[in-house]
Amino acid sequence: MRASLAAASVLLLAGCSVSVPRPVTTTAPPPAPAVTSAPAPEKTGRAPRQSFDVDTRQLRLSRGTDRPLPVTIWYPDAGAGRFPVILFSHGLTGRPSDYAPLLEHWASAGFVIAAPTYPYTSRGAERVNALDVINQPADATYVLSEVLKLDRRAGDVLRGRLATDRLAAAGHSAGGITTIGLFSVARDERLDAGVVLAGSALGVGLGFTGPPAPLLFVHGELDSVVSYASGKAAYDRVPWPKAFLTLPDGDHGQSLLREGNGAFDVVADSTLDFWRWSLYGDTDAKRRLPEDAGASGLGRLEDQLG
Template sequence: MRRQPFRAVLAATTVATTLAVLGCSGGSGSSAAEPLRPSASPTSASSAAAGPRPGGVAPSRRFAVGRRELTYNRGGDRRLPVTVWYPAKGAAGGSPQRDARVADGRFPVVLFSHGLTGRPSDYRPLLTRWSAAGFVVVAPTYPHTSRGASELQVLDVVNQPADASYVLTRVLALADAADDPFRNHLAVDQVAAAGHSAGGVTTIGLFTAGRDARLDAGIVLAGTALGVGTTFSGSAAPQLFVHGKLDDVVSYQAGKAAYDRVPWPKAMLTLPDGDHGGALRGSDERALDVVTGTTVEFLRWTLYGDARALRRLPAQATRGGLATLDDRL
């Protein structure tokens, strides 16, 4: 993720917030976008899942990982290519295999949002580990904030929660689609959202201004509430924040301020020597191990309802002395 464009977003806080309230942005195609149709409206969020389901058991084995490419369009110029990593049949380890057969079972879904000028593939070291642990990771490429976009529109991030919910609707529908490889393999009632940087903004937006009542939990990686606010709504959805103290793109203080406003069970993993994204893309392998271990246990607890994972989480967060954990889960 380039530093300068997102700093432009930070400098435009007032404008972005106004745009978020108005439901528009600088994106030329926003007005033509297909309306959001989540399975439950934000006004009925109080009837959605309220925290982890008790008594579940997450898989203890590692899976092979498959990869699938899908393409959707929310209307106008909002084309949304989607990469899906998922547990696959075969021996664990090795590179993800395109269109590999899905492993036996029904797996929770994690919706992942990339950072500004990023793409889902940038996060493969982290996301494939989530899939190997038993999660289907759904990662859209956003039309105006991704690398290679015809025109980078930094304020379009406020439209991305609606994009994310739209993609989630389309992918979850595959669980009942005749002859689709994901038929009977998606746990449509066990869903989380996660995202990095501008994708962290998108993720927070899915629990605030664009609340998607299907979401049971959230993971915010080096994110801030810029443009989407901190009016968290709906049923309790535990949140895990991850932030480096040396982040020179999104300040640690900005991430902590958003974390402090979360009214639900929450935890914040702090990497004292962490930068903006090295622990996510694999350039810092030891930090990646800590982030992976912590996030996997969080997802096992929130989506599978595995209480043992919650007990293991603090040890994963603090192993090696690379991070500290503010644990309010």
């Protein structure tokens, strides 16, 4: 474990926010034996076809006196019914606002996104401690529990609007590590699906456990911060339905998550259809995934979703 944490610190201290990545060489975990995929419970339904206007709000949370966790929530501002909830984790020296274009894209399609600002890995933190990422899966679980309480809070704008049985986690870079932790060492068994953007399992391990949950990995082959090989190694160990979206010309964040380039559109469309399928049970969205990934020639999809 100490060796893993040391490797994680080297990786994370290189900087894994969207805006300021710095090159670092990382070592992928050793190859693992093949794991037989288990089927995930199928949800059935249809994702909303309309596009919603999106509102945001702030929620002030704290998991103890030394772990403040302010949360930004993006949500559809109108519409009947309940919306699935996605917990999103930012990268090192990042903040939720860095990912606003992607998170607004998801919310406009009928999802509620809750994005905490982590106390020791965010931009503007009094002291940045890369190793604190190992505490973030517990933070994420706490935040998700608190956000779900809004569904029952009298007078709250989200009262009666959260699909509390349709939950997911996603994250970029250090947030991708946090997300993998939620499906492994700190498994939150409420989660139905996950998306890992330019992440790896360094620091949290590859012991995926708990109920089957489909996972989508997205990684650029030119990523010089979190190596493509380390992301693929984590993906290879997932024992559930899974897919891996490769961006041959993708780096760690600029081409992956910034609007105004084709790679952003590939990531936005692919992840959205993955959510529509995994959280709403929309089979049409699942069928669109290969086209989302490859239509522009900017991505290729390895599909083991079943």
